[in-house]
Amino acid sequence: MFVIAGTDERPVCDAQVSFLCARSRLAVFDACFIQDLLRLRLALLNVILIITFVSKTNVQFSVASHVMAALGVNHGEPVRSTDLAASVNADPSFVRRVISKLAKAGLVTTTRGKNGACSLARPPARITLLDIYRASQAPEAFALHCYPAAENCEVSRNIKVCMETVLREAQSGFEQRLARQTLADVVAAIKTVS
Structure with missing residues (x-):
């Protein structure tokens, strides 16, 4: 879940993490969503490393x-x-x-x-x-x-x-x-x- 809310709104629940955006707006991210993004990024980096290794050796x-x-x-x-x-x-x-x-x-x-x-x-x-x-x-x-x-x-x-x-x-x-x-x-x- 990704929600952009005005500065006067509060996060929906304690499990969410908030970040301050450049235009003084509060961005609310679901903590699981952030973890999934980080896992996806790590998985993509691993794939890139494997492709790089395989292509260079082959x-x-x-x-x-x-x-x-x-x-x-x-x-x-x-x-x-x-x-x-x-x-x-x-x-x-x-x-x-x-x-x-x-x-x-x-x-x-x-x-x-x-x-x-x-x-x-x-x-x-x-x-x-x-x-x-x-x-x-x-x-x-x-x-x-x-x-x-x-x-x-x-x-x-x-x-x-x-x-x-x-x-x-x-x-x-x-x-x-x-x-x-x-x-x-x-x-x-x-x-x-x-």
Whole structure:
């Protein structure tokens, strides 16, 4: 319940909390309504944090691949991080963090300052997608959940043991496929589609 009352009116009951509005009017809020609003705000903040965490951990490899492909298309020419961020259509600071990981892995070289830019550290044919995947520090593509087992459930007690080998083999196959694909292949495919 949300009621705006004149200054001469009193709150309906003791369970209500009153606030003085900017125009000297008394706003009366139901205490439960305020608690619900606070709970809703907290829930929304939790959702935002979860979405932020999930999106950042799940897009590391794709953003790193995008940056490397842009550098591969422009091979031999330095590209500014702001131009790469515009290509990815992502926050420049996030893209700079990705570039930093790629530089630490020896895949790109960077220069700082007003005319700072980055470029590939070696030819696109000598960079595999596995190199980029590992440099991006992305989480494994296939992973088990970390929830504790419900001891009263047969599936819950045994699913992790049963799925561990399957997911390990799937991750291995995924990485083997990335190792066979080079950045030059990606650049060629981009140019073909254009």
